[in-house]
Amino acid sequence: MVITMSAHASAEEVSHVVERVNECGYKAHVIRGESRTVVGAVGSNGRRNEIEALRAAPGVESVVAIMQPFKLVSRELKSERTIVRVGGVTVGGREAVVIAGPCSVESREQLFETARAVRRAGASMLRGGAYKPRTSPYDFQGLGIEALRLLQEASRETGLPVVTEVMSEADVELVAEHADMLQVGARNMQNFALLRRLAQTPRPVLLKRGPSATIKEWLLAAEYLLAGGNPDVVLCERGIKTFETETRNTLDLAAVAFVREVSHLPVVVDPSHATGRRDLVPAAARAALAVGADGLMVEVHPCPERALSDGPQSLDLGGFALMMESFVEPPRKVARPTAATPSQAICPSRAAYGEACELV
DSSP states (O other): OEEEEOTTOOHHHHHHHHHHHHHTTOEEEEEEOSSOEEEEEEOSSSOHHHHHGGGGSTTEEEEEOOOSSOOTTBTTTOOSOOOEEETTEEESSSBOEEEEEOSBOOOHHHHHHHHHHHHHHTOSEEEOBSSOOOSSTTSOOOOTHHHHHHHHHHHHHHOOOEEEEOOOGGGHHHHHHHOSEEEEOGGGTTOHHHHHHHHTSSSOEEEEOOTTOOHHHHHHHHHHHHHTTOOOEEEEEOOBOOSOOSSSSBOOHHHHHHHHHHBOSOEEEOHHHHHOOTTTHHHHHHHHHHTTOSEEEEEBOSSGGGOSSOGGGOBOHHHHHHHHHTTSOTTOOOOOOOSSOGGGOOOOBGGGGOGGGOOO
16 A cells, blocks of 8 residues: 655654554555655555555545555655665666676686776676576686675776675675675576565665566565665566577567566666677667666676686677767767766766657
C-alpha cells in the first residue's frame, strides 16, 4: 500500500502513520520527495483493512494499493527516479555513465594500462574481476585479494570508483573494503542469501539480470536488496539466452525501456556480454543509450587476444576510445576528467540521442 501524505503534513503526522503501519504488521518505508512524503506499507501478513482506514488520519492525502509484486522497486511507490552515488559519480541522472575495464584483473601492468586509458577516453568508473565465476573449473578464476588491492590502487591513481563482483556471502566484507560498488553477477541474481547480506552492506550494488530471468524475477531480486535496507541499487541488462547462436546472448533493449517505465531504479547495459563480439559492442552501446539506459558497462583489454577471460568481446584501448568519441556528433567532445575532479568523468548527455532517451 502507498500512503501519500498531503503537501503540508507535519512531521508528527508522518510519524503517526509510520507507527500505525508498523502496528498493523507491515514494514513502513518513508520516501521524502520534493513536494510529498510517501509511506510504503510493505509485507504480506498485515491487517490491510486498518491500513486502508488511514485515509481518515490527519495529514493523509490518499491510500492506494501497489499492483506490482515488487513494491519498493516500483514507480507506484516512488515516482521520482533514484540517483545512486558511487564515489563522486552519480548513476541515474541526465548524464550516462560508462563503466570500463578488463573482465579479469590479470596483472598490475594490464590493469593500470587499461585504467589509465579508459580514464583518458572519458570513462566514469573502473570495472575488473577479482573473483571469476567460470563455467569450467579449469579456467582462470581470478587473482582474489591481490586483484582487489590492485583495483583499489588503480582507483587512487585515476580517481575512478571501482566496481567488482562479489560471489560469496563470506567475501562481502572483504570486497566492500576495496570496492566502491559491489556487483551481483548474472549467475547469482537469485542467490537470495547473498542478496540479503548485501542489503545490510553500506555499498551500492550493481545487480545483473540472470541469463534466463524474466523482468519480474530481476526486479524481485532487486526488491530483496531494498527490503533489506539498501536503497542504492543499479540494474544491469546483460543479455538473455534465446535460440539465437550468432551472438553470445540476446540484448533485450525492450527490457531497458520497460524497466524505466515500471521502476525508479537506474538501469545500465552491458553490451560486451550481451553480444559476445567486440565488433558489435559500439553499435549495441549506442542503441542502449538511445532507449534511455543510464549507462554502459564495457569490457576493455590492452591486448584482447591474450586475455585470460572474455577476449573475443573485449574492446582494445583504441577501440574503446573510438566508441566513446562516437557518442557525440562533431564538434562536441567526449567529457574528460580533470585533475581537480577525476571521478566526475562522464559520458556525454543523452540529449545527443533525442527525446526518445528521456523515458520518465
